[in-house]
Amino acid sequence: MGDKLPAPLWEPTTESIAGTNIGRAMSELGFASYDQLYAWSVTEPGDFWGFAVEKLAIRFSAPPAETLDLAAGVEQPTWLRDAQLNIADSCFRASDDAVAIVEKSASGLDRATTYGQLNMLSARVAASLPQLGMKLGDSIGVFLPMTTEAVAIYLGIVRAGCTVVSIADSFSAEQLASRLQIGNARLVFTVRSIERGPKSIPVYQRVVDAIGPGAVVIEHEPSGNHLRAGDIDWAAFLSLANVDHLGHQLEVGQPAAPDAAINILFSSGTTGDPKAIVWDHTTAIKAAADGYFHQDIQPGDVTAWPTNLGWMMGPWLIFASLINRATIAIYGGSPTESGFGDFVEQAAVNMLGVVPSMVKAWRETDCFKCADWRCIELFSSTGECSNPADMKWLSEKAGGKPVVEYCGGTEIGGGYITSTLVQPNLPSAFSSPALGSRLMLLDDDGNEADQGEIYLVPPALGLSRRLLNRDHHQEYFANTPITPSAATLRRHGDQMVRLANGYYQALGRADDTMNLGGIKVGAAEIERVLSALPGVLELAAIAVPTPGGGPSQLVLYAAPHENAELEVRTIKESMQQAICQRLNPLFRIHAVVLVERLPRTASQKIMRRQLREDWAKRTDDQIL
Numbered sequence: 054m055g056d057k058l059p060a061p062l063w064e065p066t067t068e069s070i071a072g073t074n075i076g077r078a079m080s081e082l083g084f085a086s087y088d089q090l091y092a093w094s095v096t097e098p099g100d101f102w103g104f105a106v107e108k109l110a111i112r113f114s115a116p117p118a119e120t121l122d123l124a125a126g127v128e129q130p131t132w133l134r135d136a137q138l139n140i141a142d143s144c145f146r147a148s149d150d151a152v153a154i155v156e157k158s159a160s161g162l163d164r165a166t167t168y169g170q171l172n173m174l175s176a177r178v179a180a181s182l183p184q185l186g187m188k189l190g191d192s193i194g195v196f197l198p199m200t201t202e203a204v205a206i207y208l209g210i211v212r213a214g215c216t217v218v219s220i221a222d223s224f225s226a227e228q229l230a231s232r233l234q235i236g237n238a239r240l241v242f243t244v245r246s247i248e249r250g251p252k253s254i255p256v257y258q259r260v261v262d263a264i265g266p267g268a269v270v271i272e273h274e275p276s277g278n279h280l281r282a283g284d285i286d287w288a289a290f291l292s293l294a295n296v297d298h299l300g301h302q303l304e305v306g307q308p309a310a311p312d313a314a315i316n317i318l319f320s321s322g323t324t325g326d327p328k329a330i331v332w333d334h335t336t337a338i339k340a341a342a343d344g345y346f347h348q349d350i351q352p353g354d355v356t357a358w359p360t361n362l363g364w365m366m367g368p369w370l371i372f373a374s375l376i377n378r379a380t381i382a383i384y385g386g387s388p389t390e391s392g393f394g395d396f397v398e399q400a401a402v403n404m405l406g407v408v409p410s411m412v413k414a415w416r417e418t419d420c421f422k423c424a425d426w427r428c429i430e431l432f433s434s435t436g437e438c439s440n441p442a443d444m445k446w447l448s449e450k451a452g453g454k455p456v457v458e459y460c461g462g463t464e465i466g467g468g469y470i471t472s473t474l475v476q477p478n479l480p481s482a483f484s485s486p487a488l489g490s491r492l493m494l495l496d497d498d499g500n501e502a503d504q505g506e507i508y509l510v511p512p513a514l515g516l517s518r519r520l521l522n523r524d525h526h527q528e529y530f531a532n533t534p535i536t537p538s539a540a541t542l543r544r545h546g547d548q549m550v551r552l553a554n555g556y557y558q559a560l561g562r563a564d565d566t567m568n569l570g571g572i573k574v575g576a577a578e579i580e581r582v583l584s585a586l587p588g589v590l591e592l593a594a595i596a597v598p599t600p601g602g603g604p605s606q607l608v609l610y611a612a613p614h615e616n617a618e619l620e621v622r623t624i625k626e627s628m629q630q631a632i633c634q635r636l637n638p639l640f641r642i643h644a645v646v647l648v649e650r651l652p653r654t655a656s657q658k659i660m661r662r663q664l665r666e667d668w669a670k671r672t673d674d675q676i677l
Contacts, residue, residue: 198247232329261281438481507545
């Protein structure tokens with residue numbers, strides 16, 4: 054970005070600030086500025102999170118004696134001490150006839166589900182689970198695409214006092230098996246198959262191949278194929294509901310302590326056992342609070358975020374939308390096809406969540422040129438470092454609306470840094486740490502700096518307190534730097550730069566940093582410089598070892614635009630020239646590899662490990 058700061062995409066007015074959830078909070082609490090509100094949120098975390106719980110109208114079976122108890126230290130805070138609740142109950146505060154979900158299925162079927170209907174369906178799920186032998190605390194797999202049924206199943210499992218084991222529907226049988234085993238799942242909900250364009254993905258067959266536990270199978274189409282012995286179809290499962298139990302479930306879910314597990318989610322690692330992160334009832338409150346304050350979700354809003362329950366933004370979307378009495382918009386097809394743009398318009402989406410690579414594809418292909426997105430009030434971008442030019446295009450697509458940059462993680466339950474609607478909105482820049490979250494930016498020597506690695510300063514609601522298959526202390530707290538303030542620091546792994554105006558810009562993950570000629574540079578910095586090259590749809594920078602030792606070498610994987618004809622030698626020369634002019638002439642490109650598309654997780658993150666594995670298999674005659 055250099056020394057010159059970009060012009061804002063959007064700037065708030067006194068009137069617009071007053072209409073936001075943050076603006077109303079500032080007025081109610083007597084704060085004259087956002088900076089004052091933020092400072093209070095981190096110096097008095099118990100008071101702030103108590104205020105957030107009040108604004109979200111979280112329902113309790115027994116109220117908390119204290120919002121924050123630090124008797125066990127900041128690594129293991131006790132939130133909402135002595136309370137009893139089931140967070141699913143707080144998802145049904147809207148009127149029964151309000152619309153909870155609008156969905157266009159992969160087959161094109163449109164349907165709307167009210168809060169009353171969703172309440173009944175999730176209650177039937179909760180009431181049917183004991184009939185299959187499920188008990189309090191049991192883990193239950195969810196291996197489904199994002200649909201109305203998937204939302205009801207997720208909430209039904211939580212209402213029953215069980216734990217969801219979230220698994221992305223794109224995973225192989227092997228990946229599925231490892232996650233079911235780590236989560237100790239006793240049952241799994243799945244679907245016979247998923248239609249993705251002309252392809253039919255045999256999802257249920259992967260459960261069979263994984264030798265998974267008993268399955269409840271949703272049949273979207275009549276099928277003559279039989280199920281395994283012990284498996285049951287969706288309609289038969291719902292018919293198991295005990296009527297007396299159903300009536301109770303409609304009134305209140307199974308009460309639990311705030312730190313009782315509701316969800317096991319996994320890191321996106323592609324090799325080895327993924328990290329199993331435990332969400333509890335308070336994690337859902339963090340997601341809803343971020344949606345309330347930073348995405349400004351208000352009753353009656355329509356929210357959409359192309360995602361999956363196997364990735365944190367799926368559960369985040371459920372809690373952030375429903376606890377705030379909004380409508381979730383779900384599109385069953387690909388978000389990069391023209392039908393998605395039409396769906397956003399027809400569903401009158403107010404808040405649209407995006408991944409930067411998705412935006413780049415929209416801009417390159419102009420697939421939404423006929424869609425009218427003036428219904429959108431704001432975008433929110435997460436998952437990757439974004440490109441200012443793409444975000445400017447996105448803003449203009451909706452008539453000059455803000456793009457809320459939002460960065461966090463599964464182990465946070467939401468974001469630690471974000472944009473707000475009460476500050477000027479700069480492309481690809483974060484205006485503030487999230488409310489209730491403190492961070493420090495440290496250089497390689499552990500000193501505070503304007504550029505370096507992010508460390509979080511606990512306590513903050515949403516921060517994980519346990520992992521199933523790792524030592525939590527070793528993962529996040531062991532050997533973190535000692536600062537002059539002696540604050541306990543929590544490792545996160547992102548790199549940021551603090552700009553001259555106090556805003557922040559993401560530089561990617563610390564483990565994506567490379568040392569080129571003795572100079573450290575993040576993959577995101579290189580990718581940002583090269584993103585505007587004609588004919589290139591997407592690219593990824595990786596560092597590879599030099600044979601026999603020595604400095605790392607820079608390798609670029611590039612996917613051409615569909616109609617572009619790129620020649621490796623020519624594109625390599627163009628990339629090298631751009632790096633020399635806009636980044637550093639000492640950075641030399643070792644090789645460029647053209648691929649049809651970059652490997653990505655279901656949440657659209659680039660799988661750099663897979664690229665490194667591909668590179669290791671290449672021979673000298675395949676390299677230019």
